Amino acid sequence: MKSEPYAYSIKDLKNEVETLWDGIRNYQARNFMRSMKIGDKAFFYHSNTKPPGIVGLMEIIETKLVDPYQFDESSKYYDKKSNRDNPRWDCVKTKYISEFKNMLTLNELSETYTSEELTLVRKGNRLSIMPIKKEIALEILKKLEKN
DNA sequence: GCCAACGTTGGC
DNA sequence: GCCAACGTTGGC
Numbered sequence A: 001m002k003s004e005p006y007a008y009s010i011k012d013l014k015n016e017v018e019t020l021w022d023g024i025r026n027y028q029a030r031n032f033m034r035s036m037k038i039g040d041k042a043f044f045y046h047s048n049t050k051p052p053g054i055v056g057l058m059e060i061i062e063t064k065l066v067d068p069y070q071f072d073e074s075s076k077y078y079d080k081k082s083n084r085d086n087p088r089w090d091c092v093k094t095k096y097i098s099e100f101k102n103m104l105t106l107n108e109l110s111e112t113y114t115s116e117e118l119t120l121v122r123k124g125n126r127l128s129i130m131p132i133k134k135e136i137a138l139e140i141l142k143k144l145e146k147n
Numbered sequence B, C: 001g002c003c004a005a006c007g008t009t010g011g012c
Helices: A010-016 A027-034 A106-112 A134-146
Strands: A018-020 A041-046 A053-066 A090-105
Touching (some): A010 A041, A027 A090, A053 A106, A053 A134, A090 A106, A090 A134
16 A cells, blocks of 8 residues: 655554545545455555655554545545445555564565566556555565564 | 656547 | 546656
């Protein structure tokens, strides 16, 4: 799950412990979020920064929550086409697990994995939430725990 | 700042 | 339903 560190970083999550993963306004990303289950783990990825990469680990602690900002006219995430009876956008709540001592950069990930193995490294990929194969996730986790 | 790779919008 | 124009994301 990507976040620009200027907007919300792994340090912010560490301080707050839990956060609503709101502001997702892309159907594909939303659908991936909808498929999440309580107890699932997710990597926290810093995007649009130098260097981008995986910086931490978190857990999904609540699912299928209505994203409140879609009804907030003052929010940049306001969506006038959404309605309360059938909200268009939902989100999950995540909980901090750990911040890695050394981040795993996108550059390192691209050198290690093909885009078939890891969607994240696909050229031009803009999805802010995407699934990861379990065996790849475990491999990455092992690598991160070693450093 | 550039641009690839989308996603969205709206006219038809 | 098609598609041109435009907007967004995010790496480089």
